[in-house]
Amino acid sequence: MPLASYQTSVPVVVDEAKCIADKGCTVCVDVCPLDVLRISDLTGKAYMAYDECWYCMPCEADCPTDAVKVNIPYLLR
C-alpha cells in the first residue's frame, strides 16, 4: 500500500531569529517528553518534526532565548 503524507498545522513554533540551535543549543530537543522536536539540517534551527504534542511546555519554559512558543493544537483550540 502506498503511503501519503498528511498536512497538519503544528502547535510548537520556533522564532528562527532567536533560536541558537545553530550555535549548538539543543535544550528544547533534549527536554521534550514526546521527542517531537528536531534541529533542521537546512536552517540549523529547531522545529517541530512530529505533530505529537502534549502542549506541556518544557520546550518553551527551558529555552534560553525565549524562541519557543507552545500553542494549543488546532483540534483542541
Next chain:
Amino acid sequence: MAMDEILDGMSEVSCDVLVIGGGTAGPMAALKAKLKNPKANVVLLEKANVKRSGAISMGMDGLNNAVIPGYATPEQYTKEITIANDGIVDQKAVYKYAENCYSIIEELDSFGIRFLKNENGDYAVKKVHHIGTYVLPMPNGETVKKALYRQLRRARILISNRYMATRLLTGADGRIAGAISVNTRTAEFLVIKAKAVILCTGAAGRLGLPTSGYMFGTYENAANSGDGYAMAYHAGAALANLECFQINPLIKDYNGPACAYVAGPYGAFTANNEGARFIECDYWSGQMMLEFFNELQSGKGPVFLKLNHLHEDTISEIETTLHKVERPTRGLFHEGRGTDYRQQPIEMHISEIGFCSGHSASGVFVDEFARTTIPGLYAAGDMASVPHNYMLGAFTNGAVAGEHAMEFADNTDFAAFDAADVARERDRVMAPTKRDDGIPPNQVEYKTRRLVNDYLQPPKVTRKFEIGQRRLAEVRDDMENRMVARNSHELLRALETHSILDCADMAAHASLYRTESRWGLYHLRTDYPEKNDDDWFCHTLLSKKDGRMSSEKRAVEPYIVPIADDEKDLYDKQRVRTSA
C-alpha cells in the same frame, strides 16, 4: 549520522538495581536504593529525559493525599480510601503509605519544594475528600522536577535517557534478570542485567482516544503508553483490578484537569447548566464520576466548574496557580476560547478511559513492600496497584520500592537469562523496520484507541466487549504482520502501539471477568447492574498463563482498620439531596 536513522547495535551492561521510568516514583526509587547502599550501581532508565519526564513534567499544584499530623491520622486515611474503593483494598499498603508520607513531605521540603503554610507556620491543609482533610497546595510546585534532578546528580545515579524498555528478562527460576531496551533515536539495543528491577512507567494514559481526535491530547502525559503494564504481563506478573478504569472530569477539549482540587477549597464547585451543585464532593471516585456522567446525559448537562461567584482576589490566586503549574497551557486554552474565570464557568467533560492507580485502584499487583508477584520485580507510582496514589503516593511507594529492592539485590546474585529471549525480542522489535510497505504506527494506534472508545468505554455491555475483542484481534494481526516504521522515532511509536493494544486487551478481558457493577462509572456493566458482594467482594488478578490471558479472584486481605456498616456506603451518597 542523522537523528532517527536506524542503526544496528547491541550492548550489554549490568547493575544492582534497575529503575525503569524517571518521572515521579522512579527518581525517588533510584535515590533511596542508592542511599541504602552507596557502593551499589543504580541505573535509572527513561524513555524521554528525566529532567522533564512523566506526569509532573511541569510540576504539580498540590498534594492530594497528604496525611499530616493534626489534620488526619493514618487510620482515617486508610478508612477513607477503603470506602472510596468500594472496600476492595489491601489496607496494609495504604496504611504503610499513610504512615510514611509525612516524612516524605518533610524530605521534599528539605529538597527545596515548598508547601503552603498558614500564619503559624503549620501546613495549610484543605478539605476536598468526602470525609477527611488531605489536600496541601504547593506554591512553588513548578520546581519539583528540578529539585529531584539535583538529588539524583548528587547521589551519582546513572541516568540513561531516551531508552525505552520493551521486555523484562527472567531467569529459569522465575526471578527477575534484567530488561531489554531500545534507544528511541537510533534503535540500538541495550540489555541491562540487574539483580532487582523497579517498574515506574506511569499510567496507561494513551488507551482511549480523546474526543477532540488529537491523539496526544490525553489527560496523562502522552508518553505514558502503558509500557509497564505490558512488560509486567509478558513477564508473567499479576495485574490487579484492571476493570476499575480511570475516567476523569476534565476541561472539555483541553482534556486536562480544571482543577477542582485547587479551586474547590476556595469555594469553586462543579455545577450543572442551572449553575447548581449536584455532587456533594469533588474528590475523584467512580461514584462521583457516575453522577457526573448522569448529569452530562441529562437535560441539566453540560457540566461546568464554577468560579465566577468568587472574589477577584481569590480568583487571581487560583489563576496564578492553575496557569503556572502542572498544565500551564490551561491559561492559553481559556484565552483562546475567551473564557475568563471571572465571567464564564468552564465547560467540563469526561475523559477517555485509562489505567492509573493514581486516581483509581488498578495496576500491577504489589504488596506493602512494592513487590510484584515476580521475585526481584517491584512496581511503584501510577502503574502499581496501591489505590489513589497521586504524586505523593508515587514518591512514598517509590521510596519503599527503592529501599526494599536494594535489600533484595544485596542478598542475591544475577539470575541467568536465556540469550534466545534477547534474540527473539530483537526480532519482534525490529520487525516493522524490515518491511518496505505496510501500515504506519499512527494508523494502527488510532484504530486501536478508536475501538477502545467504541466498545470498551463504560457503560460496559458484554456483547459490545466481545465484538471489541474480535476487532482488536484483527488490529493485532495488522500490528504484528503489516506495521511499518521508517525511522527510529516511528519505531518508538510502533512499540508504544504494542503496549496500547496489550492494555486494551487486558481492559476488555478484566472487565468481562467481573460479572457485576462496582466502582461507580469505572466498572458499570449495564447487563450486570448491581454490586454483588457475595460473589465479587474480591480483587481480580489478570496474568499470562500458558501464553494466554487469564483472570482469577483474590480475597481482600483482612482489614487492619475496621469499617463500620454505616460507613461502608458513604461514597455512594454523592448526589446532592433535594430534601432533608
